[in-house]
Amino acid sequence: MNAAVEELRATLGPDLVRVGDDIPQRNWHDQVGMTPTRPLALVLPRSTEDVSKALAICHRHRQPVVTQGGMTGLAGGAHPGDGEVALSLERMVGVEEVDPASNTLTALAGTPLYLVQQAAEEAGLMCGIDLGARGSCSIGGNISTNAGGNQVLRYGMARKNVLGLEVVLADGRVVRSLNKMMKNNAGYDWTQMFIGSEGTLGVVTRVVLGLHARPRGVQTAVLAVDGVEDAIKVLRAAERGLPGGLLVFEAMWSEFYGIAITTIGVPAPIPAGHDLYLLVEAPTGEAGPELFEEFLAGLYEEGLVKDAVIAKSKAERDRLWMLRESVYEYGKHMPKAVGFDVSIPLGRMREAIDALRRDMPKIVDGIVWVVFGHVADSNLHVNAMPPVYGSEVKLAIEKVVYDLTSSLGGSVSAEHGIGRAKKPYLGLSRTEPELALMATIKSALDPAGILNPGRVL
Numbered sequence: 001m002n003a004a005v006e007e008l009r010a011t012l013g014p015d016l017v018r019v020g021d022d023i024p025q026r027n028w029h030d031q032v033g034m035t036p037t038r039p040l041a042l043v044l045p046r047s048t049e050d051v052s053k054a055l056a057i058c059h060r061h062r063q064p065v066v067t068q069g070g071m072t073g074l075a076g077g078a079h080p081g082d083g084e085v086a087l088s089l090e091r092m093v094g095v096e097e098v099d100p101a102s103n104t105l106t107a108l109a110g111t112p113l114y115l116v117q118q119a120a121e122e123a124g125l126m127c128g129i130d131l132g133a134r135g136s137c138s139i140g141g142n143i144s145t146n147a148g149g150n151q152v153l154r155y156g157m158a159r160k161n162v163l164g165l166e167v168v169l170a171d172g173r174v175v176r177s178l179n180k181m182m183k184n185n186a187g188y189d190w191t192q193m194f195i196g197s198e199g200t201l202g203v204v205t206r207v208v209l210g211l212h213a214r215p216r217g218v219q220t221a222v223l224a225v226d227g228v229e230d231a232i233k234v235l236r237a238a239e240r241g242l243p244g245g246l247l248v249f250e251a252m253w254s255e256f257y258g259i260a261i262t263t264i265g266v267p268a269p270i271p272a273g274h275d276l277y278l279l280v281e282a283p284t285g286e287a288g289p290e291l292f293e294e295f296l297a298g299l300y301e302e303g304l305v306k307d308a309v310i311a312k313s314k315a316e317r318d319r320l321w322m323l324r325e326s327v328y329e330y331g332k333h334m335p336k337a338v339g340f341d342v343s344i345p346l347g348r349m350r351e352a353i354d355a356l357r358r359d360m361p362k363i364v365d366g367i368v369w370v371v372f373g374h375v376a377d378s379n380l381h382v383n384a385m386p387p388v389y390g391s392e393v394k395l396a397i398e399k400v401v402y403d404l405t406s407s408l409g410g411s412v413s414a415e416h417g418i419g420r421a422k423k424p425y426l427g428l429s430r431t432e433p434e435l436a437l438m439a440t441i442k443s444a445l446d447p448a449g450i451l452n453p454g455r456v457l
């Protein structure tokens with residue numbers, strides 16, 4: 001047995017350090033679609049102290065470690081590489097405190113997001129982080145990827161919701177700032193460095209989140225508009241015309257809508273034939289649903305909105321959301337997809353859509369593709385499904401999407417991170433001095449390079 005694994009087992013015991021057939025499939029892969037790989041060993045710490053002991057041993061042996069949360073990542077960050085020890089936070093679960101005076105919640109990093117959301121709701125508050133993977137992703141994973149999701153427009157990305165962190169460094173040292181205060185300018189806010197660092201700088205073991213008042217009277221609608229410029233006009237009109245602004249603003253272009261209502265079979269709230277469909281949610285509070293209806297009626301009279309349907313019940317709201325979430329069903333009905341999560345400046349999004357419509361069909365006959373996303377945050381998701389999947393066609397699709405993204409001044413990762421999957425493209429979105437600064441930070445914090453090697457940089 002490898003000397004590092006032997007020492008891990010001797011120190012933490014065989015229940016916390018699994019090898020061989022005792023390592024479940026769950027820990028062999030994330031959701032990016034790479035070939036599942038069994039890690040050299042699986043460490044299942046129950047406490048920060050266990051994480052600290054494990055990393056100190058791996059550091060001494062120069063043993064590469066991959067940190068794992070809920071394994072829902074879409075960049076290959078938690079996907080084990082050959083010879084890596086997987087350190088999974090899956091046993092470090094629990095909301096330790098909700099503090100109503102400071103509106104904060106403290107949780108262990110392995111806690112699934114839905115449990116964090118539930119605890120906030122039970123206290124009459126809400127967690128600003130929400131995404132489709134809420135049932136499986138961990139709050140530590142959300143912070144390590146600086147996750148976005150459905151409510152970024154209102155509450156920002158994960159970063160904006162974090163007040164404090166506890167982190168174990170590559171050599172096992174524990175650094176803790178379980179800060180609950182909105183203001184704390186005592187020196188560097190080192191916690192920021194670990195948010196979005198995808199497990200390359202340290203292991204997050206505990207988090208303090210700022211919570212929010214729960215929005216009241218949330219209204220949901222699907223609207224049809226004539227292209228992205230009109231969608232942005234609707235967005236800006238809502239910011240001015242609705243007292244609580246918007247919570248959700250999700251765009252689904254006609255290609256996406258067509259597949260949702262035909263291949264996937266989601267009921268069509270609005271007849272097909274429009275260019276762009278928007279799923280919007282707004283809290284109307286005291287003003288009640290009438291205000292939302294009046295607002296949309298005004299946009300319809302102006303000609304900005306071509307058609308609209310407003311949910312009148314929770315069941316209707318769920319049906320509208322099925323449209324957006326139809327993408328999670330693709331695996332059952334469609335060929336394997338090459339997926340993208342790019343940012344495009346809003347003023348150039350029309351050019352991006354036009355270019356995709358022009359260039360995608362040229363890649364290979366029979367390619368099916370869709371575009372959708374958290375458009376208010378400049379975030380587009382593109383899924384391209386060639387009739388036959390292979391590395392050549394994958395590269396050709398990536399070339400089209402990433403060249404376009406780069407030429408429009410966008411980012412190759414809006415919210416999923418770089419991980420292993422997008423590492424070759426990082427240079428399209430970051431300059432040499434930026435990459436050199438990242439490398440300096442990495443070598444200062446992890447001089448032996450044991451944490452998530454080959455990810456990001």
Ligand SMILES: Cc1cc2nc3c(=O)[nH]c(=O)nc-3n(C[C@H](O)[C@H](O)[C@H](O)COP(=O)(O)OP(=O)(O)OC[C@H]3O[C@@H](n4cnc5c(N)ncnc54)[C@H](O)[C@@H]3O)c2cc1C
Nearest residue numbers: 069070071072073077132138140141142147148149199204
């Ligand atoms: C159906 C579905 C919907 C999704 N929707 C969204 C969305 O709307 N917005 C969005 O941003 N993402 C989305 N994702 C991607 C994914 O859910 C997020 O990236 C999520 O934050 C990953 O959390 P996780 O716990 O599953 O992390 P993992 O997949 O386990 O790990 C992700 C990365 O974080 C690192 N990591 C995990 N935990 C820790 C820790 N405690 N300390 C240090 N590093 C750690 C890993 O090493 C890896 O690099 C979606 C994924 C799916 C499958």
